[in-house]
Amino acid sequence: MMRTTRRAVLLGAAGTLAAPALIRAQGTQPIRIGEINSYTALPAFTLPYRNGWQLRVEQINAAGGVLGRPLEVIWRDDAGRPQDAVRLAGELLDNERVDLLAGTFFSHVGLAVADFALQRRRMFVASEPLTDQLVWEKGNRYTFRLRPSTYMQAAMLVEEAAKLPARRWVTVAPNYEYGQSAVKWFKQLLSAKRPDVQFVAEQWPALGRIDAGATVAALERERPEAIYNVTFGPDLTNFVRQGNTRGLFEGRSVVSLLTGEPEYLDPLADETPQGWIVTGYPWDQVETAEHVAFRRAYQAKYNDYPRLGTVVGYDTITAIAECIKRAGSTETEKMVEAMRGLPFASPFGPCTFRALDHQSTLGAFVGRTALKGGKGTMVDWRYADGAKYLPPDDEVRKMRPQSG
Amino acid sequence: MDFILIQFLTGLSNASALFLIASGLTVIFGVTRIVNFAHGSFYMLGAYLTWTITRALWDWGGREPLLFVLAILFAALAVGALGALIEIVLLRRIYRAPELFQLLATFGVVLIIQDIALAVWGPEDLPLPRPPWLRRFVEIAGSRFPQYDLILILVGPAVLAALWFLFQRTRFGILVRAATQDREMVAALGVDQRILFTGVFFLGSALAGLGGAIVLPSQSAFLQMDLAIIAEAFVVVVVGGLGSVPGAFLASLLIAEVQAFGIVLVPKATLVLVFLVMAGVLIVRPYGLLGRPQAHARAATGTVEPVIRPAPAILGWAGAVALALAAAAPFFAGPYAVTVLVELAVFVLFAASLHLMMGPGGIVSFGHAAYFGLGAYGAALGLRFLAVPMEAGLVLAPLLAGLFGLVFGWFAVRLSGVYLAMLTLAFAQIVWAAAFQWVEFTGGDNGILGVWPSDWARGKAAYLWLAIVLCIGATLLLRRMIHAPFGYALRAARDSELRAEAIGLDAVRIRLGAFVIAALGAGLAGGVYAYGKGSVFPTYISIPKSIDALLMVLLGGVQTVSGPIVGALAYHTLFLTVLQAFAWWRLVLGLAIVLLVLAFPQGIAGFVRQRYERARGIEGA
Amino acid sequence: MSGPVLEARGLHKRFGGVHAVNDVSLAVHAGEMLALIGPNGAGKSTCFNLLNGQLGADAGEVRLEGRPLAGLKPRAIWRLGVGRTFQITATFASMTVRENVQVALISHHRRVWSFWRPARRHFGNEADALLAQVGMADQAERPCGVLAYGDLKRVELAMALANDPKLLLMDEPTAGMAPSERIALMELTRSLVRERRLACLFTEHDMDVVFGHADRIIVMNRGSLIAEGDAAAVRANPAVREVYLGSGGH
Structure with missing residues (x-):
């Protein structure tokens, strides 16, 4: 059993033992970040994510920290429950005296913490939740979101989907807010670009409980020309296996959200369908200088390859550090002002936190799935800069409460 | 029509796995009256163990169907042994506790197994690589139907037949049936309940493990499997009638077909549908399809609820002090x-x-x-x-x-x-x-x-x-x-x-x-x-x-x-x-x-x- | 003397092909102890359950002081003034003896749906008086779950008296008791019946109890009444002798 008496993770330059001594010698207080995530509820995504931010904290502290102070992350497991996340956020602010909040994976957890942050007027950097509401309908002054949203990823796919000859579409998505939004945006945006397409059927399997054989047969029955898929995780594996055996994907175009992310692509292994248009992260092929440096550092530290979550965790810390540098302080209002319009460097390239809606312009890779050496991978990919896949500014203003 | 046939067959194949899990649960409940929340965990372990054992055997002897079957059986036996072990070291000590208290213990087991599975198998979903013979299909009514699913359709009735043989023709089975109907009587006959209960736990857990094993080729082993299945398994057990194996069989067919056709008719309501079916069945038949009234949650040990007396004064004072302290908390x-x-x-x-x-x-x-x-x-x-x-x-x-x-x-x-x-x-x-x-x-x-x-x-x-x-x-x-x-x-x-x-x-x-x-x-x-x-x-x-x-x-x-x-x-x-x-x-x-x-x-x-x-x-x- | 407290006319009950109760008529009067006897399978339990509302009759009617009981639930019949004891005692094991009687009194006085004043402060004196009548006053504080069987029967009797009944229905009142206890219980019942001018109908296996305590006896066999009268008349009745002696009974 791995017991950490306090789950404060303090990572110094020369390793965990040397660092505290060093800090004490300098007589500086660390900058404390309170991080909450669904570590036990969704370990496949959140553990690589944790590795990512741990790596970044280590790098920044090795380089002297921020404003001459080291970063310290105090992390908590919300067990996938928003009510626990809100309590832990309070605990981090009140007991641990953290300077800001960060993290969360599930949309509902992210929204709960965002609303809490608004109440307490403290900054919250939402790293992973995808829901559009987080920065639009329910956006607030104190909340910023890093990962490209459901809308952005759907918009990236629509760009490719519109080029397909297919006109008869079916959709399959998990039946909850994420799945429903992903389908809603896709239909709306694709119909705008291609008035000739029609959506002839929808399947809404319950999250984590897909009845894949029946779902595949129900989709097949409609004789679609193209399929839009939003399922992920175990549901996706199940769906792909039944689809492969039953020949659902043969001669049809498939457009699939998030499927190119290593978290979801790797479990498909040698059954990875070929030629699906996906958003994702071809970690082994991105050869920009920033990414190569990131990948090397990560592989050296963990002897493992980075997942998308790793990049998100890494970038969360980068953005926070840049923000505090720019603010010159850890005072909330100064940090918020600094974060609005903040440029920061991701392994994916330069990004900005938009002042307009607090959404970062971190993008995603759009490409096609392929099978190489018995493993799934992405080919013909390009980096889609998030800035290009957001609605016009005045539309965003209409959606976002203007008080915040 | 063709589509209906395909959907029906798909439902049948889903019913098999559901039946294996539910039959294990219903046998355990019938004899021991334990509402076993850990049953989903046994199902999950069945899948994980099959993944590990199959890969080991395939590395050794090639991707042969026989080795896969062998792995399934090993996994089921291992899970059965684990179930028996939990019965011996934990549940056996608390049979005399008030009704449903054992539920608490089994929930503790669920939590423990969740973290153990994470520690042993890691966070990522583990799909079993499918050799070509697991990917085969047959052409039915112009559609492709997975051959493996066709085999699954037969597994359910085969297990039902095996259980029937066990319950009708073996001494153990006859005792299980007798205990399901009247626990005191079996005790009065001088049968060693401990061995019977351990045996039942072995059987029930092994069936759960088997259920987890046979679904592995169509999905992956993953960490949320336990809770994803347990509610559905309970639904099947209750709809079928607690303690009734044939009831569980009928109910698993019913539930699986409702799901298979439900996704076509009301694609957004599949989650509710299953529970609506259960509510409907229970309102019409309060003891499930084939259940009998005597299956009570109340411990059949004849325990008597204690007399409630007015609380001693000291308890009142302690409560008042605690309350006062809590109310004063904002000050300190x-x-x-x-x-x-x-x-x-x-x-x-x-x-x-x-x-x-x-x-x-x-x-x-x-x-x-x-x-x-x-x-x-x-x-x-x-x-x-x-x-x-x-x-x-x-x-x-x-x-x-x-x-x-x-x-x-x-x-x-x-x-x-x-x-x-x-x-x-x-x-x-x-x-x-x-x-x-x-x-x-x-x-x-x-x-x-x-x-x-x-x-x-x-x-x-x-x-x-x-x-x-x-x-x-x-x-x-x-x-x-x-x-x-x-x-x-x-x-x-x-x-x-x-x-x-x-x-x-x-x-x-x-x-x-x-x-x-x-x-x-x-x-x-x-x-x-x-x-x-x-x-x-x-x-x-x-x-x-x-x-x-x-x-x-x-x-x-x-x-x-x-x-x-x-x-x-x-x-x-x-x-x-x-x-x-x-x-x-x-x-x-x-x-x-x-x-x-x-x-x-x-x-x-x-x-x-x-x-x-x-x-x-x-x-x- | 006024009309009977309980009167049954032409009762019939079939279970499948078995005619369990076949044209049974009977009447019980105030102050009278009537025993319903018969060999096993004679239909007396079925007949008893038709009288107390547990079962519905296929034909015939049951009247309590002229009021038909058809279709009434046991609890409604209780409200009309019928107290019962069971073959296998049924008391509230998680309560003390006094509390058992208090619950019956609370129900009688329609105070079930009150949520504030503790139940133990309801009708304590009345409960103690009833317990004194059945000789259980000294055990009032003991939980029912630990009582001896004979004492439980007394508690049941006290509960049955809580609604000041006109009729007492006792199913095998002395089953499972030691001989000395049986006599004590029946003496107690008899004195209560006399004092309170109750009508009492009971079924019984033990012929000593029947002949020693019943004012009148009716005998059933194969669903039908075959004899009626006082102890001496029934003893002498050839049909009864045939049934009991012929079947190797008493």
Whole structure:
């Protein structure tokens, strides 16, 4: 059993033992970040994510920290429950005296913490939740979101989907807010670009409980020309296996959200369908200088390859550090002002936190799935800069409460 | 027509795995009367072990079908052995505990296995690579149908036949059947119950493991498998009739076909559909399709509920001091401690309301979170659609919960034991599915935000005092009720319905009264919780929340009036501490629950009471 | 003397092909102890359950002081003034002896739906008086779950008296008791019946109890009444002798 008496993770330059001594010698207080995530509820995504931010904290502290102070992350497991996340956020602010909040994976957890942050007027950097509401309908002054949203990823796919000859579409998505939004945006945006397409059927399997054989047969029955898929995780594996055996994907175009992310692509292994248009992260092929440096550092530290979550965790810390540098302080209002319009460097390239809606312009890779050496991978990919896949500014203003 | 055939066959193949799991669960329940939450964990372990063993065998001897079958059997045997082991080291020690107490222990096992699986197999989904022979298909009515699924269709009836042979033709099987019908009789015949129970656990767990093993080729082994399957398995067991293997077979066919065709007819309502079917079956046939009335959740050991006496004065003083300390907390403790105290007050009422049903009423609810959640949503929806202030929201909360309590209770109180418990679960799942999937109305899983208190109660101290007044006040009212004529009538209906009716008591109406009062209490708790958190989510209604309430009541001691209070305080404090202190908190919490179960088989308050009465020479029952 | 307290006319009950009760008529008067006897399978339990509302008759009617009982639930019949004891005692094991009687009194006085004043402060004196009548006053504080069987029967009797009944229905009142206890219980019942001018109908296996305590006896066999009268008349009845002696009974 791995017991950490306090789950404060303090990572110094020369390793965990040397660092505290060093800090004490300098007589500086660390900058404390309170991080909450669904570590036990969704370990496949959140553990690589944790590795990512741990790596970044280590790098920044090795380089002297921020404003001459080291970063310290105090992390908590919300067990996938928003009510626990809100309590832990309070605990981090009140007991641990953290300077800001960060993290969360599930949309509902992210929204709960965002609303809490608004109440307490403290900054919250939402790293992973995808829901559009987080920065639009329910956006607030104190909340910023890093990962490209459901809308952005759907918009990236629509760009490719519109080029397909297919006109008869079916959709399959998990039946909850994420799945429903992903389908809603896709239909709306694709119909705008291609008035000739029609959506002839929808399947809404319950999250984590897909009845894949029946779902595949129900989709097949409609004789679609193209399929839009939003399922992920175990549901996706199940769906792909039944689809492969039953020949659902043969001669049809498939457009699939998030499927190119290593978290979801790797479990498909040698059954990875070929030629699906996906958003994702071809970690082994991105050869920009920033990414190569990131990948090397990560592989050296963990002897493992980075997942998308790793990049998100890494970038969360980068953005926070840049923000505090720019603010010159850890005072909330100064940090918020600094974060609005903040440029920061991701392994994916330069990004900005938009002042307009607090959404970062971190993008995603759009490409096609392929099978190489018995493993799934992405080919013909390009980096889609998030800035290009957001609605016009005045539309965003209409959606976002203007008080915040 | 062709499509209907394909869909029907798909349903049949899904039914097989469902039947294996459910048959194991129903056999275990039939003989031991244990509601085994760990059954889903055995299913998950079956899948993981098959993954590991198959890969090892394939590395050694090539990807042969025979080796895969061998791996499945190894995995099933290993899981069976684990089940037997858990029976021997844990459950055997607590058969004499009050009804359903064993449920608490099996839930501890669930938590432990979750973390062990994460530690052993890692966080990622593990799909079994499919060699070409697992990818084959046959052409049926112009569509491709997986050959493996076709084989699965045969597995269900084959296992049914094997079980039939076992139960009809072997001494063990005959004893199992006899024990399912009349446990005392088997004991009276001089059969060693311990061996029988261990054997049954081996069989049931092995079937669960087998179920997990055979689904592996069509999906992956993943960490949420356990809880994903357990509710459905219970549905099948209950629809079929507790303890009935043929019933489980029929029910698994029914449920699987309802799902296969349901996704075509009402693609958005599949989650609800299964529970609607269960509710419908139970309303028409209160003991499931092939069940018999005697399958009671109440321990068949002839245990008698103890007499409830007025609390000793010292307990009253201790409670008053604790309450005063809690109310004074804002003056000496930090804001986080105050937040926690609000939660404790809420959970005390949540547990106490369930206890009114479970303890004096003998009505076990597996879906008490429905009323907690309805209270929370009552407040939040009132805000969202009617813009009502907090004061009105806190009135709306119990009212909405109480209204649903009246409707659901009207059906539920006509049943008894685990059937009743499962019907409450079905209702709770229907409410949960509405909250989770009806995005336009409830906001779906993103919930409803901004449910903050009125200005005067916005301060931490003010809200704590409000929570104490409402929650602890309501809890004390519930206590008062237990000692009042209504509480006595409720216990009378529980102790002997025959006698209750013979002295003019309307047992069904009294139980319904308790059901509604419990719903009101839980609804108020939910309302206070909603304003305390500022937001409302479907997780408030989810099965884990209902289990929380059960754990609190059982841990505190279902047979004491103070049990739910002690249990809520102990469990929530334990949970908070463990969650913050340990990365592997599920393992630690699970072990803690198991140890508490072994140390206090009457619950904590029950243990204290027993000691107190013994010391004073008071005659217990 | 006024009309009978309980009167049954032409009762019939069939289970499948078995005619369990066939045209049974009987009447019980105030102050009278009437025993219903018969060999196993004679139909007396079925007949008894038709009288107390547990079963519905296929034909015939049961009247309590002229009021038909058809379709009434046991609890409604209790409200009309019928007290019962069971073959296998049914009391509230999680309560003390006094509380058991108090619950019956609470129900009688329609105070079930009150939520504030503790139940133990309801009708305590009345409960003690009833317990004194059945000789259980000294055990009032003991839980029912630990009582001896004979004492439980007394508690049942006290509960049956709580609604000041006109009629007492006792199913095998002395089953499972020691001989000395049997006589004591029946003496007690008899004195209560006399004092309170109750009508009492009971079924019984033990012929000593029957012949020693019943004012009148009716005998059933194969669903039908075959004899009626006082102890001496029934003893002498050839049909009864045939049934009991012929079947190797008493």
